[in-house]
Amino acid sequence: SQQGEEDPQALSIQEGENATMNCSYKTSINNLQWYRQNSGRGLVHLILIRSNEREKHSGRLRVTLDTSKKSSSLLITASRAADTASYFCATDFYSMDTGRRALTFGSGTRLQVQP
C-alpha cells in the first residue's frame, strides 16, 4: 500500500514557534490530506491538496506537496498551546483489482506546544 509516513514521530516546541511535519508516501496519488486528532478523539480534516497543486494555505496552516519526491509538509505558524494534538497525513489509494478507493493513514506526528 502507499501508506503515508510522518516525520518526526513526536515534536515539542514553545508557543509562538513554527511547527513543521513531513509526510512521505510510496506511489502516485490524486490527493493528499492532513488531519488533526486531539487525544483519543475523532480525526478532523484540516486541508486537502491535489496532485497538481504545490502549495496551499488555510489560516496558520501551510501545506506543500512535492510529487517528484513523493513528500508533503505541514507548517503551523505561530503555534499555540491549543495546537497540541496528533497530525496525520492521508493519501488516496485505488486498487485496480478490487475497485476499492480509500485513504491510507500514517501513524502520525504528536505535537506538543508548551505554553
Added chain:
Amino acid sequence: EAQVTQNPRYLITVTGKKLTVTCSQNMNHEYMSWYRQDPGLGLRQIYYSMNVEVTDKGDVPEGYKVSRKEKRNFPLILESPSPNQTSLYFCASSSGSGTDTQYFGPGTRLTVL
C-alpha cells in the same frame, strides 16, 4: 449540526460476547467506513460501504461484520470478540468516494478481556 455519531463511546466486554457498535451520520453521505486505531499503526480500514446494501472489506476485516440497510447507519458487529480486537474504533463518512474528505465520529474505545 452535521455530524457522525457512535455508540457506545466506551465498552469493556469479555471474549466471545457478541457486540455491536452503532454509527450514524446526518449528512446524507453515500460512503461510510470503519477504522481501527492502534499505537504505532495509524488508522486501518476494516470495512467500507459505497451505498445502501453495498459493503466490502478493507485492510483488516477479519473478525468483523457490517451491514448497510439504511443510508445513515453503518453498524460494526463483532460476533465473537477477542482480546486482539481491543482498540479505538472510528466510523467515518464522505459525500463522494473513499478518497474524498472523511468526517469522523468521536471514537469507541473497546476493551476485550
